[in-house]
Amino acid sequence: MSEEKKLSANEYLKIESNYLRGTLAEELADTSTGGITEGSGQMVKFHGCYVQDDRDLRANRRKHKLEKAYSFLMRVRLPGGVVSPKQWLHMDWISENFANNTLKLTTRQAFQLHGVIKSQLKRTVQEMDKVALDCIAACGDVNRNVMVNPNPHLSALHADTIKLATEISEHLLPQGGAYHEIFLDQEKVISSEEVVEPIYGKTYLPRKFKIAIVIPPSNDCDIHANDLSFIAIVEDEKIVGYNIAVGGGMGMTHGVENTYPRLADIIGFCTPEQVVDVAEKVLLVQRDNGNRCDRKQSRLKYTIDSRSTEWFVQTLNEYLGYEIAPVRPYEFTTNGDNFGWHQDETGNWHLNLFIEGGRVVDSPAFPVKTGLREIAKVLKGEFRLTANQNLAISNIPNDQKAEIEVILEKYNILKSHERSALRLYSIACVSLPTCGLALAEAERYLPVLVTELEEVVEECGLRHDAITIRMTGCPNGCGRPFLSEIAFVGRGPGRYNLYLGGGHAGQRLNKLYRQDILGVDAKEILKPLIEDYAKNRQDGERFGDFVIRAGYVEATVNGLDFHKNIKPEAIPS
Structure with missing residues (x-):
């Protein structure tokens, strides 16, 4: 970066932090305030x-x-979202003793705890460490949690991708000792050699970096929303390699047209042995070329758009020292989780459960948190967090299925996935009251709105027709709203932009249909469209495809086109 250009404030913070130490240890020990400095x-x-x-x-x-x-x-940090029963029980205990008594399952297959006060922060990290869990690089300008397709029908292949996700995650972890010194009270290693980060350097990445791995035909990790994704190519029931996707990302800013969501480009193919190397080199290209002056332009998607996809491929090949191979054919047909019981070829059982908003909590109708705790006490398999805020209880031996079913029945848990398809395909970010970026409600409001829309869906005979619907409290895109068939993105208290026309399999961005609507008006706005869809859809046609064919919105071509939005003549009176 040229010296004439002023770096963003975060770059100076990183430079001066002594590899992420800063004054954190001292500030966390300060009992005069519950907060810390900016x-x-x-x-x-x-x-x-x-x-x-x-x-x-x-x-x-x-x-x-x-x-x-x-x-x-x-x-x-949970590469691939895999959690042992022991880890689940300990996280459940932590949530009750140090957080707000809930576990949040995120859209990146990770746990979130909310409500941990400063005086308990170190203790909470230390408790996680007892069951080999950590928070390292779960946020910040580094590679985040690596996601994997948890489809139980592909369990034999899933083992390969879980292993790969762990390898990528471990390889791209920051190597400095700040986390262990600050939170686990480990002494700093005294060395005459300068402390270095072999991959990240002193200033890490320009912005966050997200990686996912999927096995077609399921795109449940939304590969087009990630900086880097690997799409498994399967031949003769074996993964022979991976297509490489780069430059996806959801975040944007209202009213700033040079910020936009972007679909990842599929740029080539690599062998399984090359994946970790490709992941590192893609990250290094972004490290060395990403925008460090304007954080709104610092994601990999903008690096590629400011240069070109061709430039990126050429540069990546130079970093690799070899050329990536041509893209291989693949197809995505689904985007959500396959709920209910499934048995794999080994005879083990897998149960995919719907967790509304990803919030594991007891309610009078669904005491899910207590029920899952009882299951974890006896489970011989493991839990798998999905990329859609849901949960799979996996690898249940055939001789334990009946025992698990008794617990499921006692706590009414199986009823959780016997909902409308609209609800089962819903995602909401946390938003209010805790997220500082939130402009409107999401997790607390989407279930209410879905209940209202279910009345329309039921009347139209669409109870079992899957439509992806997502709500976020701001345009930063944590719930991947811009890929869904229906999306509400917060603009202010009770107000949202309404987007339509995303691809059901996550292969197309949606487009703005109505701007700054009241959430309470959403049912009446969407009702005529849903009725039109029920009456006039073609065989097998998805809602996102229908609203484009019917002229309600135009198909989004690219990120910049995303802002060329409303077709007023298509809005029903």
Whole structure:
């Protein structure tokens, strides 16, 4: 980067942090406040934590001259989303003793804890460490949690991808000792050699970096939303290699047209032995060429768009020292989770459960948290978090299935996936009250809105027809809204932009249909479209495809086209 250009503030923070140490240790020990400084708030993200406050309480606390009700979100690194019963039980215990008594399953196959106060932050990390879990690189300008397709029908191949996800995750982890020194009280190793990060260097990446692995025909990890994805190519029931996808990303800013969601480009093919090397070199190209002056332009998608896909492939080949091979044929047909019981070729059982909003919590109708705790006490298999905020109880031996079914029946858990397909294909980000970026509700409101829309869906005979619907409290895209067939993106309290026409298998961006609508008006706005779909759809036609064919929205061609949006003449009166 030329010296005339001023770097973004975060770049100077990283340079001056002594490899992510900064003053975090001292500030976490300060009991005079529940928060930390803004700079340390950026630094603690690299260690898997976000400082937040309860925005529901802000006004009252301000009135009484109290500081904000600070707490921390903690995100756990889980390559592929695999969790042992012992780990599940310990995370459940941690959530009750140090957090807000809930576990959040995220769209990156990770746990999130909410409501951890500063005085308990180190203790919480230390408790995770007891069961070999950590928060390292779960946030920050580094590679995040590596996702994997958890489809139980492909369990033999899934083992290969889980192993690969772990290898990628471990290879791309920051190597500095700050996390262990600050949170696990390990002494700093004294060495005459300068501390270095062999992959990241002193300033790490320009922005976050996301990786996923999928096995077609399922695209449940939304490969087009990731900086880098590997698409398994299967021949004779064996993975012979992976297509490489680069430059995907969801985040944008309202009113800023040079920010936009972008679909990843499929640029080539590599062998299984080359995957980790390709992952490193793609990351290094972004490290060395990404925009470090404007964080709104710092993701890999903008690096590619500012140069070209051809430039990126050529540069990647130079970093690799060999050329990636041509793209191999593949097809995606699905995007969600396959709910219910499934048996694999070994005779083991897998149960995919719907977890609304990814929030593992007890309710009067569905005491899911207690039920899963009882299952974890006896389970001989493992849990797998999905990329859609849901949960698979996997590798249940055939002779244990009946025992698990008794627990499921006792806690009414099986009823959780006997919902409308619209609800089963819903995703919401956390949003209010804790996310500082949230402009509108999401997790607390989408279930209410889906209930209203279910009335229309039922009347139209579409209860079992899957339509992807997602809601986020802001346009940063944590719930991957811009790939869904129906999306609500927060603009302000109770107000949303409504997007339509995403590809059901996550292969196409949606487009703005109505701007700044009231959430309470959503049912009446969508009702005539759903009715039209029910009456006039073609055989097998998905809702996202129909609204384009019917002229409600135009198909999105690329990220810049995403903003050329509304067709007023197509809006029903």
